[in-house]
Amino acid sequence: MKVKDAMTREVKIAREDSTIEYIANEMKDLNIGSIPVCDLNNRLLGIVTDRDIVVRGLSQGKGENHTIKDVMTKNPISVSSDTDLDEATKLMSQHQIRRLPVVDNGTLVGILAIGDVAVRDNFVNEAGDALSSISEPSKPNI
Template sequence: MKVRDAMTKEVKVAREDSTIEYVANEMKNLNIGSIPVCDINNKLLGIVTDRDIVVRGLSQGKGGNYTIKDVMTTNPVSVSPETSIHEATDIMSQNQIRRLPVVDNGTLVGILAIGDVAVRDNFIDQAGDALSSISEPSKPSM
């Protein structure tokens, strides 16, 4: 099975100049924890998570009027629609992330969440293994 078969195709995106407050409210309204950041042509520029907003934003004195560009993760890990589900869950595990933007020639075409994999009967074990690895505490670098 390929990522294209399991990904969410309708994805809410933010622009770099969106305010932290606007994106946080979108996350709340949609009950999601991350939003890809794209330009007007849907080229993936980054991703912002609820954790980014707190750790890189609010805890650093950047309130709701700052822009997402101030707190987003640039150059996010992503996959193509043709990536296998097995490879995608390995990438999630290795990078300790729960959501992968799906890009085709740099353009966002979807997002694959660990939950998208977990609801597929033949991938329940892989999703569980990936979630275990994602949830492990990071080892401090020496």
């Protein structure tokens, strides 16, 4: 099975100049935890997560009127729609991420969330394994 068979195609996107407040409200209204950031040609520039807003934004003194350009994750890990779903879940596990932007020819075409994989009967175990790895606490550097 390919990523295109499981991904969400209707994706809310943001622009770099969107405010933290606007994006936080969009996440709340849509009940989502991340929004891809694209330019005017739908080229992926980054992704902003609820965690980015808190860790890189609010905790660093960047309030609601700051733009997401300073808090977003730049150059996020992404896959193409023809990527094998098993390979995508391995990437999610390896990089401890729950959402993968899907990019074809440089343009955002969807997003693959761990939940999209979990609802596929053939991939329940892979989704569980990926989620276990994603949810593992990071080990302190001693």
